[in-house]
Amino acid sequence: MVLKLRLVRLLNAKRISNVLSSFQPCYPFTSAAALASLQTSPDDGFQHKIKDFNFSTLFLSCTKIYLAKCLHALLLVSGNAQNIFFSTRLVNLYADVGDIASSSLTFERIRKKNIFAWNSMISSYVRNGCIQEALDCYYQLLTTSNVRPDFFTFPVVLKACNDLKHARKIHCWVLKLGFDPDVFVAASLIHKYSRLGLVGDAHILFDKMPVRDLGSWNAMISGFCQNGKAAEALDVFEEMNWKGMKMDSVTVSSVLPVCAPLNDLVMGMLIHMYVIKHGLDFDVFVSNALINMYAKLGCLGSASRIFDQMVVRDLVSWNSIISAHEQNNDIISALDLFAEMKLNGFKPDLLTLVSLASIVSQSGDCQISRALHGFIMRQGWLTEDSIIGNAIVDMYAKLGNIDSARKVFEGIPVKDVISWNTLITGYTQNGLASEAVEVYHMLEGCSGIAPDQGTLVSILPAYSHLGALQHGMRIHGRSIKTGLHVDVFVGTCLIDMYSKCGKLDDAMYLFLEMPQRSSVPWNAIISSHGIHGHGEKALMLFQKMQDKDVKPDHVTFVSLLSACSHAGLVEQGKWCFQLMQEHYGIIPSLKHYGCMVDLLGRAGQLDSAYEFIKSIPVKPDASIWGALLGACRIHGNVELGAFASNRLFEVDSENAGYYVLLSNIYANIGKWEVVDNVRSLAKSRGLKKTPGWSSVELNNKVHVFYTGNRSHPQIEEIYNELRVLLAKMKSLGYVPDFSFVLQDVEEDEKEHILMSHSERLAIAFGIINTPTKTPIRIFKNLRVCGDCHNATKLISKITERELIVRDSNRFHLIKDGNCSCGDYW
DNA sequence: CTAGGGTTAG
Known part of the structure; x- marks a missing residue:
């Protein structure tokens, strides 16, 4: 380093620029040392030599903060620091290398500030994102100096103001000072107005412009695009093409982002062709915009191809290609790209981490999620921006860690x-x-x-x-x-x-x-008919959907298969499953396989269901075995049930519901010892049965009843009502079905247990508190038992009410003693 | 010595 400093002094001034640009970042103290050294041992010859040197070229080679400081030192030493040209250039230089503090300090030291200096300072603040400082500086210019703003000032100040009030104020100044017809000023105003959503104001100014350069067209279009006004943007875009104005890279990169929200792949591809034809694909902005357009429209391959062909990539390119893979569910490649990005020397920023958070939530890795959270906290990004906080809340919530999600939410400052x-x-x-x-x-x-x-x-x-x-x-x-x-x-x-x-x-x-153009509403209405037990209607709707050329997706088939399964339409279900693969090329997911097992199992074809599981090309998860176990419970197949639960506990031993199902199977055949064994096994693994509850809505308040819980203020009334109902039900031939009581107790006790099921408490509460013959809606978190289903039918007959019970599995739409959604299983 | 319009997000 010392050697280099000596060199600086010995070399003639013309070589200084070369020496400066050869400084490596490993000399962080160069500038301070250079300054000290030059000040303490001034070399007359050297000073004399650099006095007349043209510093302008030196400015160009300073790309780092320490080089800027070095140059500053040289200016001081050579007595050029008071020169307003150089100080103004220094203001800009410091801003460009990211040292806004030195920039503003240099500006403050200028004694007689001219409009060049003011404009440079304001623009420097804006370039560094210091919006408030820029505006303050502008008002200082207006109030404390004798200098008047010129037509260079307004575009910069307009860039800084983000609200209508400021923009209007600036507009008034522009009019007062007579800068209205200036192309730059007008274009800035147009851009601001269209960006703030003031379509009319933007158009008035635009139409008034005597000369429109490409920049003004771009200002208009980009303003609308950034405001989400895709239609307005396209109108201008078309007018521009019609008038024979050729678009450039700025036009292209402003317009490309509206293709995805409009779902217009064709337009995106047309623009892409234009880009290739005019050689605009060498522009980083354009390529990045293309990557994002293709990624959002689901063309991951095209996005990757553009990325691969890029010669120069920036941070946005990497972020875009990572999020492209994340959005198209290719998290492995997304993580590979993230590693590659770091190998290429790019430091991840806030937006990289937003994508990463989404990747982590898809990967299901809780440990990485905490590491990611820690990293973001250490960067101080959580207090800076709500976006990253929201991404972390989403990540924790998707990983099931809702408490952490809540904590991060509480900590988001705005x-x-x-x-x-x-x-x-x-x-x-x-x-x-x-x-x-x-x-x-x-x-x-x-x-x-x-x-x-x-x-x-x-x-x-x-x-x-x-x-x-x-x-x-x-x-x-x-x-x-x-x-x-x-x-x-x-x-x-x-x-x-x-x-x-x-x-x-x-x-x-x-x-x-x-x-009804997309599959989304169709999926909803098909699934609606499914949970109401109307399988045939669901199939009819599917037919209509095909007639209308709406392309079904994987969700459609989950809805359809479960509709078939609830209605016992085995053959139709099989047909759907085949159609999905052969005609629509959809690879079945575990959800689809689960539906098929459910379909076969519910219909009593337990062996086919088991054979089906064996034919699944991927490893069956808990939901598949759970479906088989549930079917075994319905049809009382102890042997297969035991087998299914063994497989089940291999993949998921943490779900209490499956232990309950298994013990139910044994309880049904009176094997109480095994029931006890299963229960103690669950207990030893620290699992608790989810308590059953039912809710009913009354006067905008939701009342919740737990099975056997007596804490409700009207509980005596409720039990009285239930006893009266029980007597009436018995006279209609009701015989309690004790197979749904899973405890080994006396029959009297069993009758009481059935009567205390939460859905019955809720129904009785509804009967007491609502006018006669009005419908009652009950929601139950678990499945309604078969005895309650039958009891509900009789209660509907006795009370002449419609009883709508929805449980975790299906609907029970009960009227006049019948269930219109089919009987229990 | 100073100026407008561009790409990524939950």
Whole structure:
């Protein structure tokens, strides 16, 4: 280093630039040392030599902070630091190498600041993202200096202001000073207005422009694109083409991002061809935009090809290709690319980590999730931006770690509507519907944030899950008020909500009213008919869907197969399963296989179900064996049930529900010792049976009843009602089915146990508290037992009420002593 | 010595 400094002094000034640019980053103290050395031992000859040197070329070679400082030192030493040209250039140089503090310090030291200096300072702040400082600097220019802003000032200041109030104020200044016709100023104003969504204002200015260069067209288009106004952007885009204006790389990279939201792959490909024809693919922005366009439209191959062909890649390119793989569910390649990115010397930024969080949640690795969270905290990104916080909330929620999700949510300094939506969805997806509702009420009550489309989509499934029709209808009303009911996703959630609350007719009415171009609403209405036991109707709807050329997806077939399974349509189910693979080329997932096992098993074809499992090309998971075990429970096949549960506990020994199923099988045939063994096995593994509960909605409040729990204030009344009903039921020929009592007790006791099932408490509560002959809707978290199913039928006859019971498995739509969704199994 | 319009996200 010392040697190098000596060199600096000995060489003539013209060589200095070469020496400076050869400095390596391993000399972090070079600039300070150079400054000290040059100041303490000034060499007259050297100073004399650099006095007349043209520093302009030196500015170009300074690309790092220490080089900028070095140059600053040389300017000081050579007595050039007071020169306003050089100081202004220094202001810009420091800003360009990212040292905004030195930049502003240099600016402060300029004694007589001219408009060049002011403009440079404001622009430096903007380039470094210091928006407030830029505006402050501008107002300082207006109020404290004798210098007047010029037409260079306004474009920069406009870039800094993000709200309408400021933009209008600037516009007034522009008019006052007569800069209106200047192309640059006008284009900046146009861009700002179109970006703020003021279509009209942007158009007025645009039409008034005497000369329009390509930049003005681009300003107009990009403003609309960034504001989400795709249609307006395309109008301008077409007009531009029509007027013979050739688009450049800026036009292309502004317009490409609107292809995906419009689902317009053709336009994307046309632009891509234009890009190739005009050689614009060497522009990094253009290639990045192309990668993102293809990735979002599901063409991962095209995205990868563009990435591979890129000569120069930046951080955005890497982020884009990683998120492309993440969005298209190729997490292995996404992780490989992440490693490759680091090998290429790129440091991950906030957006890399957002993609990574999503990858981790798909991979299901809880350990990595905590490491990722730690890394993000250490970077200080969590306090900087809500986006990364939201991504972490989502990640934890998807991994089932809802408590951590909640904690991170609480820590987000400025929560936006997506923070709330993510948490609500997290609770719903983890089966915690009432917590989701609680968070939704907090959002409505005290957050000051307006719910959006995403909020409705996140809260509606919670209400469907709780069977809370009145609440769900309130959301429906709300969506009509805000015009969101025409949204396909909101509409689909409403269909789901109405059908899960027993209102299949209303669900169908909504379905007929909404656009049916995508598979999403079809899947919802098919599954609605499925859970109501209307398998034939579900198949008819599927036929209609095909007639209308709507392409079914893997979800469609899950809905269809489970509809067939609930209605006992074995042959039709098999046909669907074949059609899915042969005609639509959909590779069955474990969900589809599970449905098939359920279909065969429910229908009593237990051996075929087992043979089917053996034919599955992938390793069966717990849900597959669980379906077989459930079928064995229905059909009382002890042997196969024991076999299935052994396989089951190999893959999942943590789910208490499966132990209950197994013990039920043995309880049914009176093998109480085995029942005890299974129960103590579950106990020794620390598992607790999920307590059964039922809920009923009354006056906008959800009342929850636990089996055998006597804590409700009206409990005496409820049991009285049940005793009266029991007597009437017996007179109609009711005989309790004790096979559903899984304890080894006396018959009297068994009768009482059946009567204390949570669904009966809820029904009795409903009967007491609602007008006669009105329908009652019950929701149960587990399956309704066969005895309760029969009892409910009789109660409906006695009370002349419609009883709608939804359990974790299906619907029981009971009226006049019959269940319109078919009988128990 | 100073200026407008561009790509990635939950």
